[in-house]
Amino acid sequence: MEELATSPSRTRRARRGAERHRRSRAVAALGVGACVAMGSTMAAWTDQATISGVTVATGSVNLQVGEGASPTFADSLTSSALNATGLMPGQAVSSRIAVRNVGTGAFPGLTVARVLVSGDADLATALQVTALENGTAGAGGVCTGAGTATSVVSAPAALAGGLAAGGTPVRWFCVRVALPASAASTLQSKTASLRLVFDATT
Amino acid sequence: MGSARSAPRRAVAVVAVAAGVAAVLATPATRAAFTDSATVSATIRTGAAPAAPVGALGCRENGWEATVSWQASAGATSYLVTLYGGGNLTGTAVWGTFVVPTNSWDVQAGTSTWFNGDATVSVQARVGDHWLSTPSERRFVYAGPVIQGCD
Numbered sequence: 001m002e003e004l005a006t007s008p009s010r011t012r013r014a015r016r017g018a019e020r021h022r023r024s025r026a027v028a029a030l031g032v033g034a035c036v037a038m039g040s041t042m043a044a045w046t047d048q049a050t051i052s053g054v055t056v057a058t059g060s061v062n063l064q065v066g067e068g069a070s071p072t073f074a075d076s077l078t079s080s081a082l083n084a085t086g087l088m089p090g091q092a093v094s095s096r097i098a099v100r101n102v103g104t105g106a107f108p109g110l111t112v113a114r115v116l117v118s119g120d121a122d123l124a125t126a127l128q129v130t131a132l133e134n135g136t137a138g139a140g141g142v143c144t145g146a147g148t149a150t151s152v153v154s155a156p157a158a159l160a161g162g163l164a165a166g167g168t169p170v171r172w173f174c175v176r177v178a179l180p181a182s183a184a185s186t187l188q189s190k191t192a193s194l195r196l197v198f199d200a201t202t
Numbered sequence: 203m204g205s206a207r208s209a210p211r212r213a214v215a216v217v218a219v220a221a222g223v224a225a226v227l228a229t230p231a232t233r234a235a236f237t238d239s240a241t242v243s244a245t246i247r248t249g250a251a252p253a254a255p256v257g258a259l260g261c262r263e264n265g266w267e268a269t270v271s272w273q274a275s276a277g278a279t280s281y282l283v284t285l286y287g288g289g290n291l292t293g294t295a296v297w298g299t300f301v302v303p304t305n306s307w308d309v310q311a312g313t314s315t316w317f318n319g320d321a322t323v324s325v326q327a328r329v330g331d332h333w334l335s336t337p338s339e340r341r342f343v344y345a346g347p348v349i350q351g352c353d
Contacts, residue, residue, distance in 0.1 A: 058236075059236065060236065060238075061236045061237055061238045062238055063238045063239060063240035064240055065240040065241070065242055067242070074240075075239075075240050075241075076240060076241040076242070076243065077241075077242055077243070078242075078243045078244070079242050079243065079244045082242070082244035082246075083244055083245050083246075084244075084245075084246045084247060085247045085249075085276075085277050086247065086248070086249035086275075086276055086277010086278065086279075086329040087246055087247065087248045087249060087277070087329075088248070088249045088277075088329050088334055091329070093244075093246075097242055099240065101238075103236075103238065105236060107236065107237070117243065119245075123246065123248060127246060175242070177244065177246060179246075179248060183248075187248055188248055188249070188250035188251065188276070189247075189248060189249070189250040189276045190247070190248045191245065191246070191247045191248075192245070192246050193243065193244070193245040193246075194243070194244050194245075194246065195241050195242070195243045195244075196241060196242040196243075196244070197239055197240075197241050198239065198240045198241070198242075199237065199238075199239050200236075200237045200238050200239070201237060202235060202237075
């Protein structure tokens, strides 16, 4: 009976205790949430430090060509010595061509190729073009010298080595354009305008 | 356990250093990618053999005369002309050789050299310092009236 008499009050106390416990947990949860929110606010505080005076200027590569013993350099030139009129089989023309880099950066490779600008494609194909490093151009289209001779074709051909910056040293080539003695008779009275392209390469 | 956890950090550091070395090594290649071109232009014109000469042989008193011309050869600066005799003088340069600046040859004087009524005119073009190896030739036959000096 005693248990029966005390049972309702115990039940009320237990209910009130559970209610207080739920409130405490809710308050605690709010506190944690507030702390988390406060933490985010604190992380937004920031600061910076800077280093000024970081200026980057790129270098340049600037190829130029010239012709003759005392060349005038330019990005492009029309050769006087390589302009041939009345070229016959077995004949050739030659010229001393200078190449330099007046840019601020050196580069390791140099190539040369030939392009038919206009005129007869068969004649352009038949012409033999060579570049002799450090060669000297002589009468009758002769190139003399002990340097390396490179055949100049439509695909870029490597001229071993590159060019330093600042315009020196200059690389010299004797360029020879020859019509082979075996040239076909159909190539008589033809004209071909060629362009030799020197390229700075990697 | 502590040293076991630090091993991955060292590995990351090594990888980072290796990446830095690779970046330094890559720098020259980046520089070399800058490029530029320069060009030399030239125009080549071929020459041509002269066409076979046209003209006539004539007979004049105490001699012969020849008047021939030919199509100009591209690039030619002069021509070498030879008159070869006929008959028993075939192959003989009866009047010698002549260098003429234009594409015609007119010899009125002649000689009394007998060449049996026919002759061959040969023309060779000179381009620059080079004689075209193959001359152009044509045989002429004199068909006119025979007068004194002409046989």
